[in-house]
Amino acid sequence: MSQRLGTSVARKEDPALLSGRGRYADDLPVPAGTLHAHVIRSPHPHADIVSIDPAEALAKDGVWAVITGDDIRKISDPFLVALKSPIHQWSLAVDRVRFAGEPVALVVAESRYLAEDAAELVQIEYAPLEAIVDPVAACKPSAPILHPDAKTNEVSVRKFAYGDTKSAFERADRIVKLTVDFHRLSFTPMECFVAVAQYNPANDSYDCMANFQGPFSTHPVMARALRVPGPKMRLRIPPDSGGSFGIKLSVFPYVVLAALAAKITGRPVKWVEDRAEHLLAASSGPNRVTEIEAAVTKDGKILGLKMDQLEDYGAFLRAPMPGPLYRMHGAVTGGYDVPNIDVINRVVLTNKMPASLIRGFGGPQLYLALERLVQRIAIELGLDHLEVIKRNLVPPEKFPYHAAAGSLYDSGDYPRAVETAIGGGRLDYLKKRRDEARAAGRKYGIGFAVVVEPAMSNMGYLSTLLTPEARDKAGPKNGATSMVTVNLDPLGAVSVTADVTVQGQGHETVLAQIVAEQLGLTPGDVDVTLEMDTAKDQWSIAAGTYSCRFTPGTAVAAHMAASQIAAKLKGIAAKQLNVLPDDVELVGGRIRSRSNPDNAVSFSRIAGTSHWSPVMLPDGMAPVISETGVWNPPELAPPSGDDRINTSFTYGFVFDMCGIEIDPITYQVKVDRYVSMHDAGKILNPMIADGQIRGAFAQGVAAALYEEFVTNEEGAFLTGTFADYLVPTVSEIPEVEIIHQETPSPFTPLGAKGLAEGNCMSVPACIANAIADALGVKDVQLPATPRRIHALMAQHGGVR
Amino acid sequence: MRRVNKDQRVRISLTLNGRKMSADAEPRMLLSDFLRHSLGATGTHVGCEHGVCGCCTVQIDGTAVRSCLTLAMQAEGREVTTVESLAGPGGKLNKLQQAFQNHHALQCGFCTPGILMSFTDYLARNPKPTEEELRDVLGGHICRCTGYAGIMAALKEAAGLTNANEPTGAKS
Incomplete structure (x- = not known):
């Protein structure tokens, strides 16, 4: 089987993981004498902490400490927040709790069992306060305020105007409006959080280990909270991690908490989160209420858009929030050529668990609103939904395309992708199924969704949150630097380290493919080590695995590092082969003359030269032992003075189409057929690429039909087990037919784009559109559970 | 007792x-x-x-x-x-493990040991299951990474419902 880049090379990761030889955070050895921590959490969504009495717990054998907010505020600072607003969060609640599940105290004992026992003996008195959970109500003057110093729950409002939206709305034949509510959920990885920390008083330094996922822009946040310079907050990340999907960024407050506990107790401290804690308090995607309207001509052309997005981040604004509201900002017009758009972005805080990173990161919220609107345009104008889509797609001749709000779409042929997807009898099949079902009195609908899928975030995108004046004062923020190092060992073996965190995406395999390709080796010849150590590995603030940065970022850095090594090895070989460097090629483990392939030497001999025989290097060449590829594409510019921002580096395209039927007895939404078209440029490993698409698809289905964090009006959390929070099993995930189109990105040497988040963005919108089509309704609240579908049908007279 | x-x-x-x-x-x-x-x-x-x-x-x-x-x-x-017992001498993957690799039936690998142990038991008791039966048993496990398609393909191969020489995990 071919091992080339672009082929389905089997994963190097698999044999260890299939044999129980993975090395996940809780598998790794800890120092002798390590203590174990248990977090005591608030039962109240909003309350003042009146008193904490640890005496009885401390009297128990084996209990070392009960740490409270009062203890940690003396030796740490609140986490840095992107917004200049007095929203202070420490690693434990200080004075007040603001969501049910908020950490209030940490019990540290000789075993986890003991710590949990002792936790029951800690007496905590609360004075409950009124809680606010609805984001719209939280903006009203009468609402209880979460952070009194901020004086409001609506802590940020920014208005953006691109083009001439006012005249677009004046020129329009019709205005189409919709309010869309995107719910809370989390893609709960199977492995929960783990943090281990040691403190060394001799040099006031911390040595931590956690299944953190990045972005490493959060490392300074941790170091600042601990009041140490970055190098004194060493963070190690294990070689394996049991999934993340954005969620494991949010281990960072617990890394700081474990570090403080280590300082207080003088012993290493380990904390392993359990599932109940994870569901209750780890992280949620933000819920968003979007009021969206389009100015359209009678033939369905969108002249302009207005969006008012109110995003609910829960009790605190943890770094890098409010990312989801701004990550899509430059691409807010999606796949459509709309030059005029006004956007209002509003951030609100409520008494719910803090929101943070989650796969799709702002895309699901945006596209549910935008794609539902496009379907409504078709309905209100009496046009075909697909025709309205086609009429507005960015035309292929406009690439690279400057979107209204600043994104620079690198490449694509959207109309061709749509034609391919609906071709092959696929759309005809859905129409036939719909006609048959409707003729028999059943509820069947067809949905479409168009998604532009961004990858590799511009580190400056979040500064769009600030006014241009504030940005000028603070200085520009932009770019995203990726780094990979390729090493040559004395026997000429090749090894690689990279600035990613492992979560299951197959980076080890793809990096080996990329490096092998440049060096004339096979992926099996290249060893890749991806555990991370901030004290010794290469990293920038952009490091980590999130926002699909691997393919447009780290993969390119690997290609660069390997190319640098290859060029130098050619120089070394040229001298030994008595040819010019241009005549040298690396093929099949040999380095040889192109013009006379018999004039050859083994790769390992040349690769080992710098270790053993620098005398044999060409004049002036430094030893070639290690090369780091550093990649920072110039397209990632800071926000402009008029608030345009190229939020991401590459932009893939997804077009989804599905048919769904409502079960007349159970009111379940059943997916009859689902087609997903992807253009992610060049595909590096088709098997891994499709694996990412299938994973995102399943999570998209989960968001559309099953998963929801439910908090009642009083602020109590109701979905704290896997019996209440419905993660789909195999029976709930329909088949998906994946189709690829490859329009290479002109901005990267590999031509490849990210593709692992698109279906998290497209599936909720596509299924919601299909439900709207099936039931003829305007408002479709997700997840579309049987209870909600029944209510919709009762309201519209569809219940038998 | x-x-x-x-x-x-x-x-x-x-x-x-x-x-x-x-x-x-x-x-x-x-x-x-x-x-x-x-x-x-x-x-x-x-x-x-x-x-x-x-x-x-x-x-x-x-x-x-x-x-x-x-x-x-x-x-x-x-x-x-x-799960540590499954591979043969020298770490050679057994038929079920190999089917998982063939069909990209794992990503992060965290849920995988449990699934392997369920099916090592199940396939020993029911060596000729139907696809529906495999699906039923897999329903006792949550995988967050793969969307299950690769796992089903691997199980079908291990149960002899498909040919081992035709990996289908990456395709549908």
Whole structure:
């Protein structure tokens, strides 16, 4: 089987993981004498902490400490927040709790069992306060305020105007409006959080280990909270991690908490989160209420858009929030050529668990609103939904395309992708199924969704949150630097380290493919080590695995590092082969003359030269032992003075189409057929690429039909087990037919784009559109559970 | 039946993957914790600790069980088999493991040991299952990465429903 880049090379990761030889955070050895921590959490969504009495717990054998907010505020600072607003969060609640599940105290004992026992003996008195959970109500003057110093729950409002939206709305034949509510959920990885920390008083330094996922822009946040310079907050990340999907960024407050506990107790401290804690308090995607309207001509052309997005981040604004509201900002017009758009972005805080990173990161919220609107345009104008889509797609001749709000779409042929997807009898099949079902009195609908899928975030995108004046004062923020190092060992073996965190995406395999390709080796010849150590590995603030940065970022850095090594090895070989460097090629483990392939030497001999025989290097060449590829594409510019921002580096395209039927007895939404078209440029490993698409698809289905964090009006959390929070099993995930189109990105040497988040963005919108089509309704609240579908049908007279 | 005091640490002995092993533990200790932290068999993972996700599945006397819902003491004197036992000499993957690699049936690999242990039991008892039966058993496990398609393809190959030479995990 071919091992080339672009082929389905089997994963190097698999044999260890299939044999129980993975090395996940809780598998790794800890120092002798390590203590174990248990977090005591608030039962109240909003309350003042009146008193904490640890005496009885401390009297128990084996209990070392009960740490409270009062203890940690003396030796740490609140986490840095992107917004200049007095929203202070420490690693434990200080004075007040603001969501049910908020950490209030940490019990540290000789075993986890003991710590949990002792936790029951800690007496905590609360004075409950009124809680606010609805984001719209939280903006009203009468609402209880979460952070009194901020004086409001609506802590940020920014208005953006691109083009001439006012005249677009004046020129329009019709205005189409919709309010869309995107719910809370989390893609709960199977492995929960783990943090281990040691403190060394001799040099006031911390040595931590956690299944953190990045972005490493959060490392300074941790170091600042601990009041140490970055190098004194060493963070190690294990070689394996049991999934993340954005969620494991949010281990960072617990890394700081474990570090403080280590300082207080003088012993290493380990904390392993359990599932109940994870569901209750780890992280949620933000819920968003979007009021969206389009100015359209009678033939369905969108002249302009207005969006008012109110995003609910829960009790605190943890770094890098409010990312989801701004990550899509430059691409807010999606796949459509709309030059005029006004956007209002509003951030609100409520008494719910803090929101943070989650796969799709702002895309699901945006596209549910935008794609539902496009379907409504078709309905209100009496046009075909697909025709309205086609009429507005960015035309292929406009690439690279400057979107209204600043994104620079690198490449694509959207109309061709749509034609391919609906071709092959696929759309005809859905129409036939719909006609048959409707003729028999059943509820069947067809949905479409168009998604532009961004990858590799511009580190400056979040500064769009600030006014241009504030940005000028603070200085520009932009770019995203990726780094990979390729090493040559004395026997000429090749090894690689990279600035990613492992979560299951197959980076080890793809990096080996990329490096092998440049060096004339096979992926099996290249060893890749991806555990991370901030004290010794290469990293920038952009490091980590999130926002699909691997393919447009780290993969390119690997290609660069390997190319640098290859060029130098050619120089070394040229001298030994008595040819010019241009005549040298690396093929099949040999380095040889192109013009006379018999004039050859083994790769390992040349690769080992710098270790053993620098005398044999060409004049002036430094030893070639290690090369780091550093990649920072110039397209990632800071926000402009008029608030345009190229939020991401590459932009893939997804077009989804599905048919769904409502079960007349159970009111379940059943997916009859689902087609997903992807253009992610060049595909590096088709098997891994499709694996990412299938994973995102399943999570998209989960968001559309099953998963929801439910908090009642009083602020109590109701979905704290896997019996209440419905993660789909195999029976709930329909088949998906994946189709690829490859329009290479002109901005990267590999031509490849990210593709692992698109279906998290497209599936909720596509299924919601299909439900709207099936039931003829305007408002479709997700997840579309049987209870909600029944209510919709009762309201519209569809219940038998 | 052995009687113990709840506060008294006890010696628990069992056979793990063919080797007799023992360690001291509190009577309340979960089998999952005992295997991982007392015996060092960290291939068994803990995903929910309430018996839903299936990550912690091991076999006791050949029957698949949730080790997070089992006390270590319940395995006293019995044969416990975990994922570490599956590969052959030199780490050679067995048929089921190899099918998982062929079909990209794992990404992060955290849920995988439990699924392998469930199906090692199930396929031994029902060597010629239907696709529906495989789906039913897989329904006892949660995987967050793969969307299950690759796992189903791997199970079908391992159960002889498809040809091992035609990997389908990457395609549909």
